[in-house]
Amino acid sequence: MSARATSRPGGRSARVQQSVHQAVRELEAEVGRDALTVPLIAARAGVTPSTVYRRWGDLRELLSDVAVERLRPDGPPADHGSLRADLAAWAVQFAEEMDSTAGRTYVRDALLGDPEQGNAVRCSDYAAEQLTAIGVRAAGRGEAVPGVEALLDVVVAPLMYRIxxxxxxxxxxxxxxxxAAALGLEAKS
Amino acid sequence: MSARATSRPGGRSARVQQSVHQAVRELEAEVGRDALTVPLIAARAGVTPSTVYRRWGDLRELLSDVAVERLRPDGPPADHGSLRADLAAWAVQFAEEMDSTAGRTYVRDALLGDPEQGNAVRCSDYAAEQLTAIGVRAAGRGEAVPGVEALLDVVVAPLMYRIxxxxxxxxxxxxxxxxAAALGLEAKS
Incomplete structure:
Protein backbone atom coordinates (compact mmCIF):
# COMPACT_ATOMS: atom_id res chain seq x y z
CA MET A 1 0.00 0.00 0.00
CA SER A 2 1.33 3.42 -0.79
CA ALA A 3 1.53 6.30 1.62
CA ARG A 4 -1.53 7.74 -0.13
CA ALA A 5 -3.78 5.07 1.31
CA THR A 6 -2.32 4.83 4.80
CA SER A 7 -3.68 8.22 5.83
CA ARG A 8 -7.23 7.89 7.01
CA PRO A 9 -8.48 11.33 7.83
CA GLY A 10 -12.15 11.83 8.49
CA GLY A 11 -14.63 13.89 6.49
CA ARG A 12 -14.70 13.75 2.70
CA SER A 13 -11.61 11.59 2.47
CA ALA A 14 -13.13 8.92 4.72
CA ARG A 15 -16.39 9.05 2.74
CA VAL A 16 -14.50 8.61 -0.55
CA GLN A 17 -12.68 5.61 0.86
CA GLN A 18 -15.87 4.05 2.15
CA SER A 19 -17.78 4.51 -1.09
CA VAL A 20 -14.91 3.26 -3.25
CA HIS A 21 -14.37 0.19 -1.05
CA GLN A 22 -18.10 -0.52 -1.14
CA ALA A 23 -18.15 -0.13 -4.93
CA VAL A 24 -15.33 -2.69 -5.21
CA ARG A 25 -17.16 -5.20 -3.01
CA GLU A 26 -20.45 -4.74 -4.85
CA LEU A 27 -18.97 -4.92 -8.33
CA GLU A 28 -16.81 -7.91 -7.44
CA ALA A 29 -19.98 -9.76 -6.42
CA GLU A 30 -21.90 -8.59 -9.50
CA VAL A 31 -19.43 -8.79 -12.39
CA GLY A 32 -16.49 -10.74 -10.96
CA ARG A 33 -13.06 -9.48 -10.14
CA ASP A 34 -11.62 -9.95 -13.62
CA ALA A 35 -14.09 -7.38 -14.96
CA LEU A 36 -13.16 -4.72 -12.40
CA THR A 37 -11.69 -1.49 -13.78
CA VAL A 38 -10.97 1.83 -12.14
CA PRO A 39 -13.51 3.73 -14.33
CA LEU A 40 -16.21 1.17 -13.47
CA ILE A 41 -15.46 1.40 -9.75
CA ALA A 42 -15.28 5.19 -9.83
CA ALA A 43 -18.65 5.45 -11.60
CA ARG A 44 -20.31 3.22 -9.01
CA ALA A 45 -18.71 5.15 -6.16
CA GLY A 46 -19.72 8.50 -7.61
CA VAL A 47 -16.18 9.82 -7.91
CA THR A 48 -13.90 10.54 -10.85
CA PRO A 49 -11.34 7.94 -11.96
CA SER A 50 -8.60 10.47 -11.22
CA THR A 51 -9.73 10.54 -7.59
CA VAL A 52 -9.12 6.80 -7.44
CA TYR A 53 -5.77 6.97 -9.23
CA ARG A 54 -4.62 9.85 -7.04
CA ARG A 55 -5.49 8.04 -3.85
CA TRP A 56 -4.65 4.42 -4.63
CA GLY A 57 -2.24 4.56 -7.56
CA ASP A 58 -3.78 1.74 -9.55
CA LEU A 59 -6.37 -1.02 -9.42
CA ARG A 60 -4.02 -3.50 -7.79
CA GLU A 61 -3.21 -1.14 -4.92
CA LEU A 62 -6.92 -0.45 -4.45
CA LEU A 63 -7.71 -4.18 -4.37
CA SER A 64 -4.90 -4.65 -1.85
CA ASP A 65 -6.41 -1.98 0.38
CA VAL A 66 -9.90 -3.53 0.14
CA ALA A 67 -8.47 -7.00 0.84
CA VAL A 68 -6.80 -5.87 4.05
CA GLU A 69 -10.04 -4.34 5.29
CA ARG A 70 -11.71 -7.70 4.70
CA LEU A 71 -8.98 -9.46 6.67
CA ARG A 72 -9.56 -7.19 9.67
CA PRO A 73 -10.89 -9.30 12.58
CA ASP A 74 -14.53 -8.68 13.49
CA GLY A 75 -13.91 -8.47 17.22
CA PRO A 76 -11.79 -9.68 20.09
CA PRO A 77 -10.94 -13.41 20.21
CA ALA A 78 -13.39 -15.60 22.12
CA ASP A 79 -12.69 -16.47 25.78
CA HIS A 80 -12.48 -20.24 26.29
CA GLY A 81 -11.14 -20.06 29.83
CA SER A 82 -7.43 -20.82 29.32
CA LEU A 83 -4.49 -19.64 27.23
CA ARG A 84 -4.21 -22.96 25.48
CA ALA A 85 -7.92 -23.19 24.66
CA ASP A 86 -8.01 -19.56 23.49
CA LEU A 87 -4.96 -20.01 21.25
CA ALA A 88 -6.21 -23.33 19.89
CA ALA A 89 -9.61 -21.88 19.00
CA TRP A 90 -8.07 -18.76 17.49
CA ALA A 91 -5.60 -20.80 15.41
CA VAL A 92 -8.39 -23.02 14.04
CA GLN A 93 -10.45 -19.99 13.05
CA PHE A 94 -7.46 -18.14 11.58
CA ALA A 95 -6.47 -21.18 9.50
CA GLU A 96 -10.03 -21.64 8.26
CA GLU A 97 -10.41 -18.00 7.26
CA MET A 98 -7.02 -17.66 5.59
CA ASP A 99 -7.20 -21.03 3.83
CA SER A 100 -10.67 -20.37 2.37
CA THR A 101 -10.95 -19.39 -1.29
CA ALA A 102 -11.86 -15.85 -0.25
CA GLY A 103 -9.10 -15.69 2.36
CA ARG A 104 -6.44 -16.86 -0.08
CA THR A 105 -7.59 -14.27 -2.60
CA TYR A 106 -7.49 -11.49 0.00
CA VAL A 107 -4.02 -12.51 1.20
CA ARG A 108 -2.70 -12.57 -2.36
CA ASP A 109 -4.36 -9.24 -3.16
CA ALA A 110 -2.98 -7.71 0.02
CA LEU A 111 0.57 -8.85 -0.80
CA LEU A 112 0.58 -8.17 -4.51
CA GLY A 113 -0.75 -4.63 -4.73
CA ASP A 114 1.52 -3.56 -1.96
CA PRO A 115 4.91 -2.35 -3.16
CA GLU A 116 5.73 -0.76 0.20
CA GLN A 117 4.47 -3.70 2.30
CA GLY A 118 2.16 -1.52 4.40
CA ASN A 119 -0.82 -3.77 3.81
CA ALA A 120 1.10 -6.96 4.54
CA VAL A 121 2.23 -5.40 7.80
CA ARG A 122 -1.38 -4.54 8.64
CA CYS A 123 -2.36 -8.20 8.11
CA SER A 124 0.39 -9.26 10.48
CA ASP A 125 -0.58 -6.58 12.99
CA TYR A 126 -4.17 -7.87 13.03
CA ALA A 127 -2.89 -11.29 14.08
CA ALA A 128 -0.48 -9.73 16.60
CA GLU A 129 -3.31 -7.69 18.14
CA GLN A 130 -5.52 -10.76 18.53
CA LEU A 131 -2.65 -12.74 20.08
CA THR A 132 -1.88 -9.84 22.40
CA ALA A 133 -5.50 -9.73 23.57
CA ILE A 134 -5.40 -13.48 24.27
CA GLY A 135 -2.12 -13.04 26.16
CA VAL A 136 -3.37 -10.13 28.26
CA ARG A 137 -6.43 -12.17 29.27
CA ALA A 138 -4.27 -15.18 30.15
CA ALA A 139 -1.87 -13.04 32.19
CA GLY A 140 -4.92 -11.75 34.06
CA ARG A 141 -5.70 -15.36 34.96
CA GLY A 142 -2.13 -15.73 36.22
CA GLU A 143 -0.95 -17.89 33.29
CA ALA A 144 2.58 -17.63 31.87
CA VAL A 145 2.36 -16.18 28.36
CA PRO A 146 4.87 -16.44 25.49
CA GLY A 147 5.76 -13.22 23.68
CA VAL A 148 3.70 -12.20 20.66
CA GLU A 149 6.65 -12.45 18.27
CA ALA A 150 7.23 -16.05 19.39
CA LEU A 151 3.55 -16.85 18.81
CA LEU A 152 3.77 -15.32 15.34
CA ASP A 153 6.83 -17.48 14.57
CA VAL A 154 5.47 -20.74 15.94
CA VAL A 155 1.72 -20.54 15.23
CA VAL A 156 0.99 -17.94 12.53
CA ALA A 157 4.05 -18.28 10.29
CA PRO A 158 3.64 -22.01 9.52
CA LEU A 159 -0.04 -21.47 8.67
CA MET A 160 0.70 -18.60 6.29
CA TYR A 161 3.71 -20.42 4.80
CA ARG A 162 1.61 -23.47 4.01
CA ILE A 163 -1.24 -21.39 2.58
CA ALA A 180 1.34 -26.93 21.99
CA ALA A 181 4.81 -26.20 20.59
CA ALA A 182 4.37 -22.49 21.30
CA LEU A 183 3.48 -23.29 24.92
CA GLY A 184 6.14 -25.98 25.35
CA LEU A 185 3.46 -28.65 25.91
CA GLU A 186 2.65 -32.02 24.38
CA ALA A 187 0.12 -31.97 21.56
CA LYS A 188 -3.22 -33.65 22.27
CA SER A 189 -2.90 -36.08 19.36
CA MET B 1 2.49 -21.12 -12.90
CA SER B 2 0.08 -22.68 -15.35
CA ALA B 3 0.22 -26.26 -16.58
CA ARG B 4 1.70 -24.88 -19.79
CA ALA B 5 4.95 -24.03 -18.10
CA THR B 6 5.31 -27.10 -15.92
CA SER B 7 6.05 -29.41 -18.83
CA ARG B 8 9.73 -29.32 -19.66
CA PRO B 9 10.35 -31.53 -22.62
CA GLY B 10 13.73 -31.39 -24.32
CA GLY B 11 14.47 -30.26 -27.86
CA ARG B 12 12.88 -27.15 -29.30
CA SER B 13 10.65 -26.55 -26.31
CA ALA B 14 13.62 -26.52 -23.93
CA ARG B 15 15.54 -24.20 -26.27
CA VAL B 16 12.57 -21.81 -26.41
CA GLN B 17 12.36 -21.75 -22.64
CA GLN B 18 16.07 -21.14 -22.27
CA SER B 19 16.17 -18.30 -24.80
CA VAL B 20 13.05 -16.62 -23.41
CA HIS B 21 14.32 -16.83 -19.82
CA GLN B 22 17.68 -15.45 -20.93
CA ALA B 23 15.96 -12.61 -22.82
CA VAL B 24 14.04 -11.68 -19.64
CA ARG B 25 17.21 -11.63 -17.54
CA GLU B 26 19.14 -9.58 -20.12
CA LEU B 27 16.37 -7.06 -20.73
CA GLU B 28 15.65 -6.68 -17.05
CA ALA B 29 19.28 -5.69 -16.55
CA GLU B 30 19.28 -3.39 -19.59
CA VAL B 31 15.94 -1.60 -19.51
CA GLY B 32 14.53 -2.42 -16.06
CA ARG B 33 11.61 -4.62 -15.21
CA ASP B 34 8.94 -1.94 -15.63
CA ALA B 35 9.82 -1.66 -19.32
CA LEU B 36 9.51 -5.38 -20.01
CA THR B 37 6.83 -6.42 -22.51
CA VAL B 38 6.11 -9.73 -24.17
CA PRO B 39 6.85 -8.39 -27.71
CA LEU B 40 10.20 -6.99 -26.50
CA ILE B 41 11.14 -10.27 -24.84
CA ALA B 42 10.01 -12.34 -27.82
CA ALA B 43 12.06 -10.21 -30.23
CA ARG B 44 15.19 -10.64 -28.11
CA ALA B 45 14.60 -14.37 -27.77
CA GLY B 46 13.98 -14.79 -31.50
CA VAL B 47 10.47 -16.20 -31.12
CA THR B 48 7.04 -14.79 -31.89
CA PRO B 49 4.99 -13.13 -29.15
CA SER B 50 2.32 -15.79 -29.65
CA THR B 51 4.87 -18.45 -28.71
CA VAL B 52 5.34 -16.67 -25.39
CA TYR B 53 1.61 -16.17 -24.79
CA ARG B 54 0.87 -19.80 -25.69
CA ARG B 55 3.47 -21.14 -23.30
CA TRP B 56 3.31 -18.72 -20.39
CA GLY B 57 -0.10 -17.09 -20.64
CA ASP B 58 1.08 -13.56 -19.88
CA LEU B 59 4.06 -11.51 -18.77
CA ARG B 60 3.35 -12.05 -15.09
CA GLU B 61 3.35 -15.82 -15.42
CA LEU B 62 6.58 -15.66 -17.41
CA LEU B 63 8.22 -13.47 -14.76
CA SER B 64 7.03 -15.91 -12.11
CA ASP B 65 8.66 -18.78 -13.99
CA VAL B 66 11.94 -16.87 -14.39
CA ALA B 67 11.88 -15.87 -10.72
CA VAL B 68 11.56 -19.47 -9.56
CA GLU B 69 14.53 -20.49 -11.71
CA ARG B 70 16.54 -17.78 -10.00
CA LEU B 71 15.51 -19.06 -6.58
CA ARG B 72 16.75 -22.56 -7.43
CA PRO B 73 19.74 -23.41 -5.19
CA ASP B 74 23.11 -23.54 -6.93
CA GLY B 75 24.17 -26.79 -5.33
CA PRO B 76 23.93 -28.99 -2.25
CA PRO B 77 24.20 -27.27 1.16
CA ALA B 78 27.73 -26.99 2.57
CA ASP B 79 28.97 -29.61 5.04
CA HIS B 80 29.99 -28.04 8.36
CA GLY B 81 30.36 -31.30 10.25
CA SER B 82 27.14 -31.42 12.30
CA LEU B 83 23.39 -31.13 11.83
CA ARG B 84 23.22 -27.99 13.91
CA ALA B 85 26.09 -26.29 12.11
CA ASP B 86 24.72 -27.28 8.70
CA LEU B 87 21.23 -26.02 9.52
CA ALA B 88 22.54 -22.81 11.08
CA ALA B 89 24.71 -22.02 8.04
CA TRP B 90 21.90 -22.91 5.63
CA ALA B 91 19.38 -20.73 7.51
CA VAL B 92 21.72 -17.73 7.49
CA GLN B 93 22.30 -18.08 3.75
CA PHE B 94 18.59 -18.66 3.01
CA ALA B 95 17.60 -15.59 5.05
CA GLU B 96 20.23 -13.44 3.33
CA GLU B 97 19.17 -14.53 -0.14
CA MET B 98 15.44 -14.23 0.42
CA ASP B 99 15.68 -10.95 2.33
CA SER B 100 17.83 -9.26 -0.34
CA THR B 101 16.20 -6.80 -2.73
CA ALA B 102 16.54 -9.34 -5.55
CA GLY B 103 15.27 -12.20 -3.41
CA ARG B 104 12.20 -10.27 -2.28
CA THR B 105 11.43 -9.37 -5.89
CA TYR B 106 11.77 -12.99 -7.01
CA VAL B 107 9.58 -14.26 -4.18
CA ARG B 108 6.91 -11.69 -5.01
CA ASP B 109 7.16 -12.46 -8.73
CA ALA B 110 6.95 -16.18 -8.05
CA LEU B 111 3.79 -15.73 -5.95
CA LEU B 112 2.20 -13.08 -8.12
CA GLY B 113 2.15 -14.70 -11.55
CA ASP B 114 1.17 -18.03 -10.16
CA PRO B 115 -2.59 -18.60 -10.11
CA GLU B 116 -2.21 -22.35 -9.63
CA GLN B 117 0.56 -22.09 -7.00
CA GLY B 118 2.91 -24.38 -8.92
CA ASN B 119 5.80 -21.93 -8.69
CA ALA B 120 5.26 -21.26 -4.97
CA VAL B 121 5.35 -25.01 -4.41
CA ARG B 122 8.61 -25.23 -6.36
CA CYS B 123 10.14 -22.57 -4.08
CA SER B 124 9.10 -24.58 -1.04
CA ASP B 125 10.36 -27.80 -2.61
CA TYR B 126 13.80 -26.23 -3.15
CA ALA B 127 14.03 -25.53 0.57
CA ALA B 128 12.68 -29.00 1.40
CA GLU B 129 15.30 -30.63 -0.86
CA GLN B 130 18.13 -28.73 0.77
CA LEU B 131 16.87 -29.62 4.25
CA THR B 132 16.50 -33.25 3.20
CA ALA B 133 20.10 -33.32 1.98
CA ILE B 134 21.28 -31.87 5.29
CA GLY B 135 19.19 -34.45 7.16
CA VAL B 136 20.46 -37.41 5.13
CA ARG B 137 24.04 -36.33 5.79
CA ALA B 138 23.35 -35.94 9.52
CA ALA B 139 21.65 -39.35 9.70
CA GLY B 140 24.77 -40.78 8.06
CA ARG B 141 26.76 -39.35 10.97
CA GLY B 142 24.37 -41.06 13.37
CA GLU B 143 22.58 -37.85 14.42
CA ALA B 144 18.86 -37.74 15.22
CA VAL B 145 17.12 -35.65 12.56
CA PRO B 146 13.75 -33.84 12.71
CA GLY B 147 11.35 -34.36 9.81
CA VAL B 148 11.54 -31.98 6.86
CA GLU B 149 8.00 -30.69 7.42
CA ALA B 150 8.91 -29.78 11.01
CA LEU B 151 12.03 -27.96 9.78
CA LEU B 152 9.92 -26.05 7.26
CA ASP B 153 7.49 -25.03 10.04
CA VAL B 154 10.08 -24.03 12.59
CA VAL B 155 12.95 -22.61 10.48
CA VAL B 156 11.72 -21.68 7.00
CA ALA B 157 8.16 -20.46 7.74
CA PRO B 158 9.14 -17.73 10.23
CA LEU B 159 11.78 -16.40 7.82
CA MET B 160 9.36 -16.23 4.90
CA TYR B 161 6.58 -14.83 7.09
CA ARG B 162 8.80 -12.01 8.29
CA ILE B 163 10.09 -11.27 4.80
CA ALA B 180 17.91 -24.46 18.14
CA ALA B 181 14.11 -24.61 18.54
CA ALA B 182 13.88 -27.09 15.66
CA LEU B 183 16.45 -29.33 17.35
CA GLY B 184 15.03 -28.89 20.85
CA LEU B 185 18.25 -27.22 22.02
CA GLU B 186 19.13 -23.98 23.75
CA ALA B 187 20.04 -21.09 21.45
CA LYS B 188 23.64 -19.91 21.59
CA SER B 189 22.68 -16.34 22.50
Missing part, protein backbone atom coordinates in the same frame (compact mmCIF):
# COMPACT_ATOMS: atom_id res chain seq x y z
CA UNK A 164 1.11 -19.50 0.27
CA UNK A 165 3.86 -22.00 -0.56
CA UNK A 166 2.96 -25.51 0.46
CA UNK A 167 -0.67 -26.58 0.17
CA UNK A 168 -1.28 -28.73 3.24
CA UNK A 169 -4.17 -29.96 5.29
CA UNK A 170 -4.44 -27.38 8.06
CA UNK A 171 -6.33 -29.72 10.37
CA UNK A 172 -7.23 -29.05 13.98
CA UNK A 173 -4.62 -31.64 14.97
CA UNK A 174 -2.02 -29.58 13.09
CA UNK A 175 -3.00 -26.23 14.62
CA UNK A 176 -3.11 -27.91 18.04
CA UNK A 177 0.47 -29.15 17.54
CA UNK A 178 1.57 -25.61 16.68
CA UNK A 179 -0.11 -24.18 19.78
CA UNK B 164 6.56 -11.04 3.40
CA UNK B 165 4.47 -9.72 6.29
CA UNK B 166 6.58 -8.41 9.11
CA UNK B 167 9.84 -6.66 8.23
CA UNK B 168 12.28 -7.79 10.90
CA UNK B 169 15.98 -8.03 11.42
CA UNK B 170 16.79 -11.59 10.34
CA UNK B 171 20.04 -11.69 12.32
CA UNK B 172 22.24 -14.72 12.81
CA UNK B 173 21.10 -14.76 16.46
CA UNK B 174 17.51 -15.04 15.20
CA UNK B 175 18.18 -17.84 12.70
CA UNK B 176 20.21 -19.63 15.37
CA UNK B 177 17.24 -19.47 17.75
CA UNK B 178 15.02 -20.99 15.06
CA UNK B 179 17.48 -23.82 14.42
Missing amino acids: LFRPSELSEAYTDRLV | LFRPSELSEAYTDRLV
